Amino acid sequence: MSVVLETLNLQRSFGALMVTDNVSLSIPVGARHALIGPNGAGKTTLINLLTGVLSPSGGSVRLDGEDITGVGQAARVKRGIARTFQINSLFRNLTVLDTIALAVAERSGIGWSIWRPANSYRSVRDECMEILTRLGIADEALRQISELAYGKQRLVEIAVALGLRPRVLLLDEPAAGVPSMESGRILEVLAELPSDIAILMIEHDMDLVARFANRITVLVAGAVLTEGAPLEVMADERVRSVYLGEALHG
Amino acid sequence: MNPVSDLAASLISIGFYGISYAMILYVISVGLSITMGMMGFVNLAHGVFAMAGGFVLSICLARYGIPFPLALAAAFLSVSVASVALERGLYARFYGAGELTQVLFSIGLIYVAIALARLEFGTQAAPIMLPDYLKGQVKILGHDFPTYRLFVIVFGFAIAFALWIAIEKTRFGAFVRAAVDNRAMAQSIGIDTRRLFTLTFALGSGMAALGGALGADVLAPQWNYPLEHLVYFLIVVSVGGFGSLHGPFVAALLIGIADTLGKYWFPEFGAFLIYAATIGLLLWRPHGLFGACS
Amino acid sequence: MTAEARSAQAGYAGATRYRWYEAVPFIVAIGFYFAMPDYLSLGSRILIFVLFALSLDLVLGFGGIVTLGHSAFLGTGAYVAGFIGAYSPVSDPIIQLLGAVLAAGLVGFLTGCIILRTKGLTVIMLTLAFAAILLELANKASAITGGTDGLSGIQVAPIFGRFEFDLYGQTGYLYCLGVLLVAWYLVRRLVHSPFGTSLTGIRDNASRMHAIGAPVYWRLVAAYSISAAIAGAAGALLTQINQLVGLDVLGFEPSGEVVVMLILGGVGQIYGAFLGPAVFLVLQDALAKQFPEFWYLGIGIGLLFVVWYAPTGLIGLISRVARRWGRP
Ligand SMILES: Nc1ncnc2c1ncn2[C@@H]1O[C@H](COP(=O)(O)OP(=O)(O)OP(=O)(O)O)[C@@H](O)[C@H]1O
Numbered sequence: 001m002s003v004v005l006e007t008l009n010l011q012r013s014f015g016a017l018m019v020t021d022n023v024s025l026s027i028p029v030g031a032r033h034a035l036i037g038p039n040g041a042g043k044t045t046l047i048n049l050l051t052g053v054l055s056p057s058g059g060s061v062r063l064d065g066e067d068i069t070g071v072g073q074a075a076r077v078k079r080g081i082a083r084t085f086q087i088n089s090l091f092r093n094l095t096v097l098d099t100i101a102l103a104v105a106e107r108s109g110i111g112w113s114i115w116r117p118a119n120s121y122r123s124v125r126d127e128c129m130e131i132l133t134r135l136g137i138a139d140e141a142l143r144q145i146s147e148l149a150y151g152k153q154r155l156v157e158i159a160v161a162l163g164l165r166p167r168v169l170l171l172d173e174p175a176a177g178v179p180s181m182e183s184g185r186i187l188e189v190l191a192e193l194p195s196d197i198a199i200l201m202i203e204h205d206m207d208l209v210a211r212f213a214n215r216i217t218v219l220v221a222g223a224v225l226t227e228g229a230p231l232e233v234m235a236d237e238r239v240r241s242v243y244l245g246e247a248l249h250g
Numbered sequence: 251m252n253p254v255s256d257l258a259a260s261l262i263s264i265g266f267y268g269i270s271y272a273m274i275l276y277v278i279s280v281g282l283s284i285t286m287g288m289m290g291f292v293n294l295a296h297g298v299f300a301m302a303g304g305f306v307l308s309i310c311l312a313r314y315g316i317p318f319p320l321a322l323a324a325a326f327l328s329v330s331v332a333s334v335a336l337e338r339g340l341y342a343r344f345y346g347a348g349e350l351t352q353v354l355f356s357i358g359l360i361y362v363a364i365a366l367a368r369l370e371f372g373t374q375a376a377p378i379m380l381p382d383y384l385k386g387q388v389k390i391l392g393h394d395f396p397t398y399r400l401f402v403i404v405f406g407f408a409i410a411f412a413l414w415i416a417i418e419k420t421r422f423g424a425f426v427r428a429a430v431d432n433r434a435m436a437q438s439i440g441i442d443t444r445r446l447f448t449l450t451f452a453l454g455s456g457m458a459a460l461g462g463a464l465g466a467d468v469l470a471p472q473w474n475y476p477l478e479h480l481v482y483f484l485i486v487v488s489v490g491g492f493g494s495l496h497g498p499f500v501a502a503l504l505i506g507i508a509d510t511l512g513k514y515w516f517p518e519f520g521a522f523l524i525y526a527a528t529i530g531l532l533l534w535r536p537h538g539l540f541g542a543c544s
Numbered sequence: 545m546t547a548e549a550r551s552a553q554a555g556y557a558g559a560t561r562y563r564w565y566e567a568v569p570f571i572v573a574i575g576f577y578f579a580m581p582d583y584l585s586l587g588s589r590i591l592i593f594v595l596f597a598l599s600l601d602l603v604l605g606f607g608g609i610v611t612l613g614h615s616a617f618l619g620t621g622a623y624v625a626g627f628i629g630a631y632s633p634v635s636d637p638i639i640q641l642l643g644a645v646l647a648a649g650l651v652g653f654l655t656g657c658i659i660l661r662t663k664g665l666t667v668i669m670l671t672l673a674f675a676a677i678l679l680e681l682a683n684k685a686s687a688i689t690g691g692t693d694g695l696s697g698i699q700v701a702p703i704f705g706r707f708e709f710d711l712y713g714q715t716g717y718l719y720c721l722g723v724l725l726v727a728w729y730l731v732r733r734l735v736h737s738p739f740g741t742s743l744t745g746i747r748d749n750a751s752r753m754h755a756i757g758a759p760v761y762w763r764l765v766a767a768y769s770i771s772a773a774i775a776g777a778a779g780a781l782l783t784q785i786n787q788l789v790g791l792d793v794l795g796f797e798p799s800g801e802v803v804v805m806l807i808l809g810g811v812g813q814i815y816g817a818f819l820g821p822a823v824f825l826v827l828q829d830a831l832a833k834q835f836p837e838f839w840y841l842g843i844g845i846g847l848l849f850v851v852w853y854a855p856t857g858l859i860g861l862i863s864r865v866a867r868r869w870g871r872p
């Protein structure tokens with residue numbers, strides 16, 4: 001299958017600390033890829049490099065075979081890369097609907113519209129409601145983000161990313177802090193997404209990983225320890241000792 | 251006199267006045283830089299402490315005839331102690347708050363302070379009665395220098411050195427550096443950041459008072475001092491870079507000398523040059539000369 | 545900070561229709577015209593500062609840009625209107641006003657491009673520095689600006705060729721009210737638009753706005769320029785009402801005071817910008833001359849109080865009371 005997003009020898013350090021160490025990763029169209037690794041392995045940093053929040057100290061990022069290493073955040077979003085944040089990063093003072101509408105509006109190019117009232121864009125509103133319905137939080141549409149329980153906010157995180165209609169979706173521990181009932185819901189929603197969307201999910205919960213992924217990359221101390229099919233990786237002795245051992249305490 | 255030695259003479263005198271002005275700016279601003287870097291607090295009211303220092307000095311000298319060195323110490327001590335109360339009672343509540351809240355809070359404090367200053371001291375600048383041994387001129391290598399300015403320079407360097415020792419070589423300094431680097435980390439390794447903040451704040455305010463007292467001869471203590479000199483303190487801090495110790499020192503030197511030079515050679519441009527240079531520098535390095543990029 | 549008040553009116557599910565209380569400021573202003581004919585010069589000053597505060601609300605309240613140098617644009621507008629009136633044959637007030645708006649908008653755009661690359665305290669510092677530079681320029685270019693004596697000899701023709709500026713300030717007052725009405729309509733549209741919602745998003749969480757692909761920097765530059773243009777209009781009004789421009793329009797005082805007025809009134813909700821200047825200037829008129837110390841003390845304590853207990857300002861307090869009243 002054709003590769004949509006890939007990295008070549010990607011490197012990033014903070015001072016003396018090598019956080020991304022020669023990572024080469026390739027994500028094909030329609031991927032259901034999990035990225036796992038102990039705390040501080042550099043998973044979030046990798047997403048930051050993929051989305052252009054951070055610039056690498058070496059190596060490159062390619063989208064559709066084209067080098068986008070120097071391309072800014074906004075431009076990458078326009079080209080179809082969307083992400084969620086490990087720690088909710090929403091707009092305290094906005095309603096759930098407006099939060100998602102911001103994303104939908106940017107995608108549909110009306111963010112600069114300065115004269116027409118926002119509420120006259122019925123299509124934007126409808127699309128937001130449709131996404132919220134899919135995630136089962138349509139009832140909360142008019143509530144303010146700050147009034148929402150943390151778990152619900154996690155769903156809004158995902159809803160915002162879906163509002164961008166991405167081709168590549170990068171999820172940073174989407175289920176962290178979500179009650180297990182609702183984390184099942186997240187998987188269902190992901191399963192309903194068009195199959196050609198590539199999804200990279202960081203996740204600590206091996207159960208979820210097993211249900212979601214058809215490929216797993218293990219990151220340890222910034223470097224790829226191994227990559228392969230789920231059963232293969234989970235059977236790997238090194239993975240067991242490095243990752244699963246830690247996960248028991250974590 | 252020939253033009254070359256004329257130029258040399260004016261350069262020397264510009265350098266001299268510039269450096270003494272710089273030392274005053276440095277001693278006042280260094281505390282602001284540390285509080286900005288460590289607590290992330292946008293304390294526009296920092297100049298209030300400098301003003302207070304100047305007033306304390308003036309009162310001690312003029313009203314009570316206390317000897318100059320003791321008066322300086324009194325300025326430092328009284329303002330640090332008062333600032334502990336302020337920090338505990340007011341500032342601490344706004345540590346996590348947004349920038350706008352902190353700005354408004356500190357502007358509120360400025361207004362209260364200038365109102366009180368005006369009630370107490372009126373609209374006149376407070377007189378500073380220097381002791382005789384600091385008046386007059388000293389002759390060095392054939393040039394006359396005002397004794398007081400010389401004293402300010404020596405004192406300023408001594409303070410800079412003492413601070414450098416305190417921050418680089420002591421346990422307290424290690425804590426301060428850790429907290430500036432990463433507050434959460436510092437907390438997690440068991441540093442009592444609350445106490446550290448209070449201490450640092452008191453030290454920074456005390457320094458401001460010392461600077462205000464020391465510089466009272468140049469920047470006269472008067473009721474609207476905190477507003478009038480605000481921009482200069484901010485320039486020193488942002489050019490130097492928040493949280494840095496030598497940043498404000500270098501920045502103060504640059505600004506002190508450039509400002510003196512500008513006023514001397516291009517009086518028609520006034521402070522224009524300083525502002526333009528500051529803007530240019532911040533465009534080039536948005537975090538200042540020595541600021542940590544985060 | 546001002547959540548309830550705003551989300552009720554703006555956004556994608558909000559109501560854009562006008563409510564009765566939105567007319568209150570204008571009804572009060574017209575009432576003032578008839579009831580207080582001797583105080584119209586104070587009245588005009590209030591209207592002008594409402595306009596100025598409204599411009600500030602756009603960047604501070606909605607965009608989250610903390611500025612202490614907004615007088616740069618008030619002053620630019622004031623001087624440009626003055627230059628046109630004093631040095632060119634154009635004495636039509638509307639054209640002078642538009643010239644001031646354009647010039648201030650341009651200065652806002654140019655300085656905004658620089659200022660908005662930075663963050664936090666540096667932003668504040670740069671806004672102060674730009675205002676200080678302009679003040680310095682105006683001071684030194686006394687051949688054109690009149691320096692400390694001020695710029696005088698400004699010709700202002702009757703509005704629309706018909707309504708002459710009279711000694712009692714009646715025309716001036718109504719003129720200010722008219723300009724304010726237009727600006728209020730523009731700002732209200734802007735706040736309710738997708739652009740306005742995205743500004744709120746940037747204020748709340750800029751990094752998330754980056755992550756949804758919004759051109760954060762250019763949005764802020766746009767808001768800053770528009771705000772500067774409106775501030776320029778306020779400056780032009782000052783010039784035309786007084787037929788004199790003094791250096792103090794570029795000083796720190798208007799910058800600082802307008803922030804205080806807006807905060808007292810309530811930031812980020814349009815109508816705070818109406819209430820704040822009115823209360824501030826009326827009190828200032830009554831107190832500041834006789835008891836300057838207590839005036840400053842009062843502002844200081846007022847600010848501390850607002851920061852502490854009432855972050856939504858007077859408007860917030862009023863709507864809280866109204867809500868409690870509304871449901872017994
Ligand atoms: N901006 C930064 N400056 C300095 N160090 C950083 C920065 N961001 C991350 N790090 C360090 O890089 C390392 C990797 O961080 P990262 O957040 O990528 O880990 P992670 O794999 O996502 O961990 P977790 O499972 O806890 O989310 C950590 O040691 C972290 O402290």
Ligand SMILES: [Mg+2]
Nearest residue numbers: 043044045086
């Ligand atoms: Mg992470």
